[in-house]
Each structure stands twice: as structure tokens, then as C-alpha cells.
Amino acid sequence: MSWVAIFRMGLVQMALGAIVVLTTSTLNRVMVVELQLAAMVPGLMVALHYAVQLTRPRMGFGSDSGGHRTPWIVGGMAVLALGGFGAAVGTAWATTAPTAGLLLAAGSFVLVGLGVSATGTSVLALLATRVPPERRAGAATLVWVMMIVGLAGSAGLSGHFLDPYSPQRLVQVSGVVSALALALAVAAIAGVERSAARVTAPSQDRPPFRAALAEVWREPDARRFTVFVLVSMLAYSAQDLILEPFAGIRFGFSPGESTQLSGLQHGGTLAGMLLAAMAGRRVAGVSLGSLRHWILGGCLASALALGGLVAGAVVGPGWPLRANVFLLGVANGAFSIAAIGSMMALAGQGRESREGTRMGLWGAAQAVGFAVGGVAGTAASDLARWALGSQVAAYGLVFAVEAVLFIAAAVLALRIAMPRPVAATAPRPEPTARASPRAGGTA
Numbered sequence: 409m410s411w412v413a414i415f416r417m418g419l420v421q422m423a424l425g426a427i428v429v430l431t432t433s434t435l436n437r438v439m440v441v442e443l444q445l446a447a448m449v450p451g452l453m454v455a456l457h458y459a460v461q462l463t464r465p466r467m468g469f470g471s472d473s474g475g476h477r478t479p480w481i482v483g484g485m486a487v488l489a490l491g492g493f494g495a496a497v498g499t500a501w502a503t504t505a506p507t508a509g510l511l512l513a514a515g516s517f518v519l520v521g522l523g524v525s526a527t528g529t530s531v532l533a534l535l536a537t538r539v540p541p542e543r544r545a546g547a548a549t550l551v552w553v554m555m556i557v558g559l560a561g562s563a564g565l566s567g568h569f570l571d572p573y574s575p576q577r578l579v580q581v582s583g584v585v586s587a588l589a590l591a592l593a594v595a596a597i598a599g600v601e602r603s604a605a606r607v608t609a610p611s612q613d614r615p616p617f618r619a620a621l622a623e624v625w626r627e628p629d630a631r632r633f634t635v636f637v638l639v640s641m642l643a644y645s646a647q648d649l650i651l652e653p654f655a656g657i658r659f660g661f662s663p664g665e666s667t668q669l670s671g672l673q674h675g676g677t678l679a680g681m682l683l684a685a686m687a688g689r690r691v692a693g694v695s696l697g698s699l700r701h702w703i704l705g706g707c708l709a710s711a712l713a714l715g716g717l718v719a720g721a722v723v724g725p726g727w728p729l730r731a732n733v734f735l736l737g738v739a740n741g742a743f744s745i746a747a748i749g750s751m752m753a754l755a756g757q758g759r760e761s762r763e764g765t766r767m768g769l770w771g772a773a774q775a776v777g778f779a780v781g782g783v784a785g786t787a788a789s790d791l792a793r794w795a796l797g798s799q800v801a802a803y804g805l806v807f808a809v810e811a812v813l814f815i816a817a818a819v820l821a822l823r824i825a826m827p828r829p830v831a832a833t834a835p836r837p838e839p840t841a842r843a844s845p846r847a848g849g850t851a
Contacts, residue, residue, distance in 0.1 A: 409538035409539050409543075409600075414535070414547045414551065415554075417535060418553075419592055419596035420527065420592075421531060421554055423485065423558060423596070424589070425557075426588075426589045427520075427589050428492075428520065429563050429566075430496065430562065431457070431495045431496075433563060434566060434567070434570070435453075435495055435496065436450040436451075443506075449510070453495075455783065457521035461521050461524060461525045462776070463521075463522060464525045464529045464775070465621050465624075465765055465768035467484075467764070468530070468764030468765045468767050468768030470764070472763065476601060480527070481593070484524070484525070484526025484530065485527050485593040485594070486590060487523035488522075488590075490523075490586075491516045491517065491519025491522070492516070493516075494513075494515070494516030494519060495516035495582075496579050497516075497582075500575035500576070500579050501575075529767050529771050530764065532748075533755065533767045535551065536751070536752040536753075536755035536763050537763050544699070545686070545702075545746065547749075548749045549681050549684060549685035549745050552745060552748065553678065553681060558589075562589075566582075620765055623762070624762055624769060629824050630754070630766055630769065632824050633754055633824055634770060636747075636820040637751075637770050637777065638774075639777075639817045639820060640743070640814070640820075642784070643810045644740060644777070644781065645778045645785070646781040646782070646785035647785060647806070647810055648782050649782050650786060650803055651670070653666075653803075654803040655669050655729060658724060658803070669733055672733055673734065673740075674737060676735065676736065676741065677741035678741060679738050680706070680737060680744075681744070681745045683738070684745035684746050687745075699750045700821065700824075702742055703743060703747055704818050704822070707815070707821065708815070710739040711812075712739075713732060713736035715807075716735070716736075717804070718808050718811070721800050721801065751770055
């Protein structure tokens with residue numbers, strides 16, 4: 409797959425992010441502030457959209473069986489656009505009919521989860537089968553940076569056009585964003601699969617889904633990588649909802665300052681992603697490390713940065729919190745891109761025509777990690793505050809547990825055998841096969 413084709417896949421991710429941010433962020437604020445609902449209401453809806461993503465393995469299996477990913481990508485985006493628009497309509501309707509509106513919003517969040525599952529899983533599976541090893545880290549970086557651009561751009565523009573707020577304006581903005589995102593995704597994906605060098609063959613035996621999933625689960629590396637993704641995503645997401653309150657309580661940050669702190673962390677994440685794009689490359693004859701090295705380094709650096717937050721809980725305002733949080737973002741970004749690149753490399757291991765099923769399995773583990781991590785982080789801090797009698801100590805304990813989880817994730821990553829391209833398995837030698845010792849995704 410050429411860089412132009414990879415960029416077009418990134419446009420699909422950008423469109424996906426543009427819709428998702430409206431449902432998980434903008435509607436969350438509207439429900440809590442304008443509708444004055446308990447924060448648990450949008451929280452449960454976001455958790456519902458993650459829970460629905462347990463269908464990712466089934467979505468991936470479907471794209472494996474059909475031999476073409478494009479229909480799943482386009483169909484998933486259509487469902488996602490419908491869900492995003494429906495969630496906005498339900499939220500606006502809840503202003504006058506709370507029960508009916510919230511039921512419509514909840515059903516729409518289910519559609520959002522289904523759409524993300526179909527599109528996201530199929531995009532990753534297509535990248536995994538078409539991107540050569542030496543481009544995987546760069547491809548993962550490009551695609552995910554573009555998704556972040558979609559998240560940030562949609563949030564910024566939508567926020568501008570939502571003022572002054574009204575339920576009607578919310579529906580209009582959501583409708584425009586959903587329609588434009590769907591059109592962008594359809595235009596971006598058109599012809600990409602046909603122009604790629606490798607065509608995914610449809611599964612010949614077409615076993616039942618449960619049999620195919622059990623077959624993948626029996627693969628040692630697929631099973632180990634699933635556990636690694638779950639543990640690392642728990643560690644990655646557990647601090648999402650407690651970092652800003654921690655900054656306010658222990659360091660006296662105002663709401664604006666704590667929001668800027670979150671932005672600083674996201675900036676560090678982007679920097680880490682760009683750094684990890686160098687995995688598998690050589691500069692002036694010096695290897696910049698494999699995807700495995702960047703996973704291990706990112707996990708251990710994340711654990712170290714979280715240890716710094718524990719120290720910050722003890723030291724207080726004298727601790728360089730901003731620098732600490734930026735470094736945490738860099739470590740998180742490097743680890744996440746290396747993990748995605750490794751996912752792309754491992755998806756093609758084992759039985760053929762199971763790439764989408766493997767991607768779906770790992771996507772489901774990621775969704776569970778995010779859903780449980782956010783809830784567990786806040787619940788653990790509340791429980792620790794009750795046991796320790798100190799909110800600051802409770803936050804410090806959660807950060808310490810996260811650090812241990814990242815160390816555990818690094819240990820798990822060591823047990824995963826990263827694939828090496830073998831020229832003999834191809835009909836004829838590929839130009840990149842001889843470069844396998846330094847290709848991304850090798851140890």
C-alpha cells in the first residue's frame with residue numbers, strides 16, 4: 409500500500425473521529441449542563457458504546473469471510489453517522505420529553521458502537537494486510553494523528569457553530585458533521601482496496617464465527633497479545649478522569665489550568681506518536697529500535713512518569729507537574745503507536761483470512777480496557793479515599809497501581825513473538841524481505 413493510500417485510510421479515521429467526539433464529548437456536556445442530568449447518565453451511554461464494541465471480532469470475521477473490507481468500512485460509517493445524528497436528536501428531544509429522548513439517545517449510542525466496530529476493525533485489518541513491515545509504524549502514526557485531527561477539528565468547529573446553544577442548533581450541527589464525515593469516508597476509501605497489490609481472498613471453508621474465534625484464541629501470540637492490550641489499556645485509561653481533579657486538589661489548579669494541563673498531555677501524546685514512527689528505521693547506519701523496543705520503552709517510561717505523579721502527590725506544589733504530565737503523554741503516545749504497529753504485524757500471523765478476526769479480538773480488548781479503566785480509576789480513588797481518609801493519597805495510590813500495570817504490560821510484551829517476514833513464503837522474493845532484521849514489528 410502506497411503512502412497516498414495510507415493517507416486516504418487516515419481520512420476515514422479522521423471522519424470517524426469527527427463523529428465520535430460529538431457523541432462522547434459534546435453530548436456529554438449538554439446532558440450534564442443544559443439538561444442538568446446526573447453525570448452518570450452520559451457516562452453510562454459512553455460505557456454502552458464501548459460495551460457494544462465487543463462485537464468487533466464478529467465484524468472482523470465478516471470482513472474476512474467476504475474477502476473485501478470496503479463494504480464493511482462504508483457500511484460502518486453509515487451506521488456511525490446515523491447513530492451520531494440520532495444521539496443528537498435524542499438529546500435535543502430530551503429537553504421536552506426526557507424519557508423518549510434518552511431512550512433514543514441510548515439506542516443511538518449502540519449504533520455508534522456498532523459503526524466504530526465495523527469501520528475501525530476493517531480499516532486496521534486492511535492496513536495489516538496491505539502495509540509492508542517497514543512502513544507499519546509510520547502508517548499507524550499517520551492514521552492515528554489524522555484521527556486526532558478529526559477529533560480536535562470537529563470539536564473546535566462544532567463548538568463554534570453551537571453557540572448560542574439551542575436544541576435545534578445541536579441537531580443541525582450534528583447532521584452536517586455526520587453527513588460530511590460520511591461523504592469524506594466514502595470518497596477516501598473508494599478504489600483503495602482494488603488498487604492495492606494484495607487482494608484478500610475470501611475464506612474458502614467459511615467456518616462458523618465461534619469456531620473461527622476459538623481458532624484464533626488457540627494461537628499463543630494472539631492470546632498473549634489480547635491480554636497485553638487489555639492490561640495496557642487499563643493502565644492507559646485509568647488516569648483519564650482523575651488527573652485534572654488531582655491537579656486541582658493537590659496543586660491548586662483552576663479549571664482553566666487543569667484543562668490546559670490535559671491539553672499539554674495530549675500534545676505530549678502526539679509528540680510520542682511522531683517519535684514512535686521512527687521504529688524499524690535506521691539513521692546514519694544506527695537502528696532506531698523495533699516496535700518491540702518502543703512498546704517496552706513506552707510502557708516503562710509511562711510507569712516512570714506515573715511514579716512521578718505519586719511523588720507529586722507527596723511533594724505537592726513544588727513538583728514540576730506540567731513537565732511530568734507532558735512526559736507521561738510522550739510515553740503513552742510512543743507505546744500506543746508501537747502497539748498498533750505490532751497489532752498490524754501480528755494480524756497476519758497464523759491462519760490466513762483471519763486478520764479481521766484477530767483485529768476484532770484486540771479491538772474488543774481495547775474497548776473493555778477503556779471502559780473498565782475509566783470507571784475503575786474513579787471507583788478506586790473513591791474507595792481509597794474512604795480507606796485512607798485522604799483524597800490526595802487516594803489519587804497517588806491509583807497512579808501507583810497504574811504504574812504497576814504498565815510494568816506488567818511490558819513483561820507481557822516480552823512473551824509475544826513478533827513476526828519476521830520470510831521471503832520463502834512468497835511466490836517470489838519481495839524487495840523488502842532482505843531488510844527484515846530492521847523492519848518494524850521485529851525484535
